Every structure is written in structure tokens, then in C-alpha cells.
Amino acid sequence: MSPSEDSAVSSPFVQSPKLGAMNGTPKPNGAVVNGQRNDFLSDRAASTEIDGIRGLMPLEGPGIITFVAGRPNPTTFPFDSITLHMKPPLGGGEKRDVELDGELLDAAMQYGPSAGLPQIRKWLSDLQTHVHGRAPGNWAVSMGSGSQDLMSKAFHAVLNPGDPILMETPVYSGVLPTLRLLQAKMVEVDVDDEGLSATRLEEILANWPADQKRPRVIYSTPVGCNPSGCSASKQRKLDVLAVMKKYDLLMMEDYLTQNLIPSYFELETQVFPEGGHVLRFDSFSKLLSAGIRLGFATGPKDILHGIDVNTAGANLHTSALSQAVAFKLLEAWGIEGFLSHAHCVADFYAERRDIFEAAARKHLDGLAKWVSPVAGMFLWIDMSPAGITDSYKLIRNEAFAKGVLAVPGQAFYPSGRPSPHVRVSFSVIDLETEAPEGFRRLAEAIHDKRRELGLE
Incomplete structure (x- = not known):
């Protein structure tokens, strides 16, 4: 693994990229300004780093003789190649056979970067730039075992036990177990026919008790909300973003489709020119396969790093084979082919x-x-x-x-x-x-x- 393969992973010998605040200004871990953190990271995420074996891996590269990793020798793997028989995309086309072999197969069979294989992360970064108009900057992409896995780790990255969090309600029930484990104070913000209500959000925050810790995070599914079915218009999202700016909130945007834009991730720079206030979750479950268990998070690098640290400690990395299979499919389709398929779904x-x-x-x-x-x-x-x-x-x-x-x-x-x-x-x-x-x-x-x- 070269340093470029997992730039989000730090080591005992390099400064963690997450020490910087959202706007890129270096600040110490755990700093408090006017009684509040200077970024959205939880105490645990701000003070926990990838260490040991995985912490040294980014230092491996040309000219370095390494005795570090206990990777199995690929000679022992009983796979020479994998042939993927692909259906035509729903938008039309022909059946195709794609070979998964060579260096990509070796990577798919081996321990991989906690943030995900570099090939699929690059492809998905290009997708987000194409769909949401966000030029490369202070955001990145990390892979997870479905968006559920990423959301759970994200809650740990931005919430301390007992912290309040604003919840669009009714809310996707799959997020509740993790929040209950964190003993989070879940504040219900009822939707209307356009989804999350900016008026109700403002009312809750304006009347928040002065002696209680103010929420800094809000969770929402802004399009085709599960379960309400409501969807927020562009203006509604801008109204919510204005409230977020007033109260310095982080939006956790759970998305079901690539079909309907603009997203909070696209619109945030109209309100927050520096970005850093939207963490977006996408899943392949509805578009490629639920069983492949792949999702990806897009957002501020320091929060993604907190997620990656959690992944490194919990399961090392998301299935590299699932990532490689998805990448070969996405590479064959191209961005426009994938979007056409998503529209047809x-x-x-x-x-x-x-x-x-x-x-x-x-x-x-x-x-x-x-x-x-x-x-x-x-x-x-x-x-x-x-x-x-x-x-x-x-x-x-x-x-x-x-x-x-x-x-x-x-x-x-x-x-x-x-x-x-x-x-x-x-x-x-x-x-x-x-x-x-x-x-x-x-x-x-x-x-x-x-x-x-x-x-x-």
C-alpha cells in the first residue's frame, strides 16, 4: 500500500489530517471556544488515531523495505480471475462480460485501505463532482458496508454520549439503535409535505434552554424520505441551510437516489462558501445490489477520517472484493451509464x-x-x-x-x-x-x- 492509497490514514510519524478544523486552519484536538468545540468531531474521534500496524502502512512505498504487515501471500489465494456476466443496464444496451484479474484482483483479495480501494473512491469522487458540481477540495469519499454502517460510525464521530441531535421525524428507524447506544438526546423535528420544516427547526433552536447543550447535528432524508415519502424542494433546502448557518449545524444527509438534485451537498456552498457542513450518505443497495453491502460517505475530510478510524478498529476495511466488483461495473458503464441506470431504477x-x-x-x-x-x-x-x-x-x-x-x-x-x-x-x-x-x-x-x- 502506498501513501496515496489511503491518505486518510495517519501514522505515529505523520501529523493526522484531522487536526485541522473544517476550514483547513490547524487547531488542536479537543479545543473549546466559548464553551463549544471548534469542529464537529466528538471527543473520541478528535483524540483517537489509527495506530499500530495500520498506522504504519501509509509509510510503505518505493524504496522502503517493510516488515510490517501480516498480509497473506497472494500465491495462496485460489483465484486467478473472476468473470462478471453483466446484465444490460436498465436504460438499454447489451450484456457484457468483464474480467476481474491482475492487480485489481490482487487488491480485492487482500487487506485493503480502511477508507476503501483508491480506484472506486476516485470514481465516486468524480461522480459527486459531476452530479453535485463540487470541485475537489476539503471533502473526500469513504467506503462502508452499506450506508447504515457509515451512518453508525458517523454518529460516533460527531456525537459524545448524551449529546442532543435534531432528527427529522418520522425518521428512518435504522439509525435509532446506534443513537440509543450513545444515549443521544433525540430531538424530533416533524416534517410537513415538503419534508424537514425549516420553521419548526428554527423554533426549536430559538427556544433552546440556555442551560442545556445545544445540538450541532441534524439528520435528514431530504428526498423520498423513509418512511414519510416527503421530498424537500430546492428552496426548502436553502431555508434549512440558512438555519444551519445561524446555529452552526452539521447536516447528515441520507440519500436514496442519484436522480433528484440539487442536494444539500450541492447547495451548501451557497450558504457555507468553505463547505464542511454537509455529510452525505449514498448506498448501492437500491441501485446495484443490497447483498453487495456497499455504501459511501461524502463530506468533510476530518469527519471521514473519524469514520475511517472506527472502521480500522472494527473491521479493518469494507469488503475489497465487493468494492472491486462494483468498480468494474461502474468503470464499464461510465458515469453517464450509471446515471442512466439510476434514472431507470x-x-x-x-x-x-x-x-x-x-x-x-x-x-x-x-x-x-x-x-x-x-x-x-x-x-x-x-x-x-x-x-x-x-x-x-x-x-x-x-x-x-x-x-x-x-x-x-x-x-x-x-x-x-x-x-x-x-x-x-x-x-x-x-x-x-x-x-x-x-x-x-x-x-x-x-x-x-x-x-x-x-x-x-
């Missing part, structure tokens, strides 16, 4: 959404309402028009008795408060038989509950 789910919604309207008209999602694969069905206030009881009792299941809204609120909503997915369900029958059963369950409540 979005169109695929949009067609399913339309059929699914038609079935929902047929059976739930007058009983429920929802925002039609422009991305994602869920409907967030509000049953309050039918007088339902607690969907958990409805699903656990009446709906289950009818033979239909959905996710109660309670699961998507950090407080576990009762909710009249249920989340239903249209990604894999049979649209001709299961969807209509499922909504018919759900409607019957609602009527049963209404009779129990004396509403019918």
Missing part, C-alpha cells in the same frame, strides 16, 4: 408506485391519506381520517387477524409516541394480487377498529 419504482397507489385509493378512499412519494418505495399512510390514533394496536390486533401486516408509525419516532400512520412497501409485493387484497384487508381492519371505537 427510479422510473421502475415510479411505475410500481402508481399501480400500488391506485389499489390503495380504491380501498382506503375516505379512510386514509398520504403524500405521493417522488422517490423511494413506501407509502406513509395516515389513518387519522378514519379516527385511528394508534396504528400499533390496529396492526397488532385487527389487521393481523385479517391476515395483513404493515409497519406501525410508532417505530419511526425516537420517542415511541403513538401514531396514526403505517408504512407500506411496494418494492417487491405482487401488484396484481397481493396489493389489492392487502388493502382490502387493511380497510376491513380499519372498519373493525372504527366499530370498536363507536365510530360506525
